[in-house]
Amino acid sequence: MSAELILHHYTTSPFSEKVRLVLGAKALAWRSVHIPVVMPKPDVLALTGGYRRTPFLQIGADIYCDSALICRLLDRLQPEPPLYPPESAGTAQMLAQWADSRLFWAAVPYALQPRGAAAALADVAPEVALAFAADRAAFTAGMRRPTLADATVALHSYLAWLELHLGDDRAHLAGPQLSIADFSVAHCLWFVHRVPPVAGVLQRHPRVLAWLQRTLALGHGRPSLMDSGEAIAVAAAAPGHAPVEVAPGLGFEAGDAVTVAATDYGLDPTPGRLVGLGVDSVTIARSDPRAGLVHVHFPRLGFQIKKEKIES
Numbered sequence: 001m002s003a004e005l006i007l008h009h010y011t012t013s014p015f016s017e018k019v020r021l022v023l024g025a026k027a028l029a030w031r032s033v034h035i036p037v038v039m040p041k042p043d044v045l046a047l048t049g050g051y052r053r054t055p056f057l058q059i060g061a062d063i064y065c066d067s068a069l070i071c072r073l074l075d076r077l078q079p080e081p082p083l084y085p086p087e088s089a090g091t092a093q094m095l096a097q098w099a100d101s102r103l104f105w106a107a108v109p110y111a112l113q114p115r116g117a118a119a120a121l122a123d124v125a126p127e128v129a130l131a132f133a134a135d136r137a138a139f140t141a142g143m144r145r146p147t148l149a150d151a152t153v154a155l156h157s158y159l160a161w162l163e164l165h166l167g168d169d170r171a172h173l174a175g176p177q178l179s180i181a182d183f184s185v186a187h188c189l190w191f192v193h194r195v196p197p198v199a200g201v202l203q204r205h206p207r208v209l210a211w212l213q214r215t216l217a218l219g220h221g222r223p224s225l226m227d228s229g230e231a232i233a234v235a236a237a238a239p240g241h242a243p244v245e246v247a248p249g250l251g252f253e254a255g256d257a258v259t260v261a262a263t264d265y266g267l268d269p270t271p272g273r274l275v276g277l278g279v280d281s282v283t284i285a286r287s288d289p290r291a292g293l294v295h296v297h298f299p300r301l302g303f304q305i306k307k308e309k310i311e312s
């Protein structure tokens with residue numbers, strides 16, 4: 001692998017934990033850039049052009065947004081162990097999508113109930129905790145966030161389903177082989193597991209707990225710290241970009257001025273010129289005064305591309 005893998009993340013981010021565990025399973029070396037937990041994030045936006053969610057992966061002047069796309073990329077770069085083993089790839093991806101959407105939005109509000117938040121934010125000044133709450137309210141504006149009552153019944157149901165699913169002594173969630181499903185479910189339950197006052201809910205599901213401990217033991221690979229200024233300099237100095245093309249028949253042409261934005265929450269759009277489009281991903285080119293010409297890649301699923309009017 002030529003250019004370095006640079007993961008922009010923060011310790012407490014569940015979707016970052018998903019990617020860190022994939023890096024661990026694949027025994028990869030990577031550079032670790034710690035980004036702010038709340039806005040403003042000027043060095044993040046210099047690279048992504050608008051997307052503010054965590055994590056994203058940088059290779060030179062290519063920026064890969066969303067853990068689903070990052071995991072597909074890592075699997076191409078380092079195929080062993082595979083995240084999409086042919087015998088279970090369909091089941092694995094459906095399970096992963098369920099976990100990243102439904103299980104995530106049960107686990108996070110459950111873990112951040114008052115006694116969980118008190119422990120998770122124990123070392124944080126009250127004004128920082130308030131800023132976090134305000135930031136996440138804006139981040140999820142327009143989305144119906146589960147109440148604690150909603151999240152509690154959902155998490156109990158989901159844990160019971162998983163316990164049943166593991167009842168045939170399968171080693172991994174989609175079958176005998178590790179897959180993307182393990183990482184998507186593990187990052188959600190990790191967020192509950194790491195907060196002692198609420199982690200007891202997992203004890204009632206011994207198969208789930210044993211599977212989670214096995215999955216978390218994959219570790220994080222070999223990270224080494226980098227600061228965000230250095231990461232921007234890496235983008236500015238990169239000799240080029242990963243090859244991409246715009247496939248015909250998908251509604252857009254190469255060079256179109258577009259915005260790309262998530263459709264669920266954290267909807268901030270990234271504007272640019274379309275340079276890549278397929279059924280799996282969309283790529284736009286944009287210039288930044290500090291990072292230079294960057295290509296920002298998104299998954300196609302879960303993101304909306306909109307043509308922008310060009311000022312004449």
Ligand SMILES: N[C@@H](CCC(=O)N[C@@H](CS)C(=O)NCC(=O)O)C(=O)O
Binds near residue numbers: 065
């Ligand atoms: N679908 C996205 C979801 C990412 C996501 O929700 N990340 C959370 C942190 S785990 C986030 O962006 N929180 C707000 C922030 O970090 O600014 C992915 O798979 O990467």
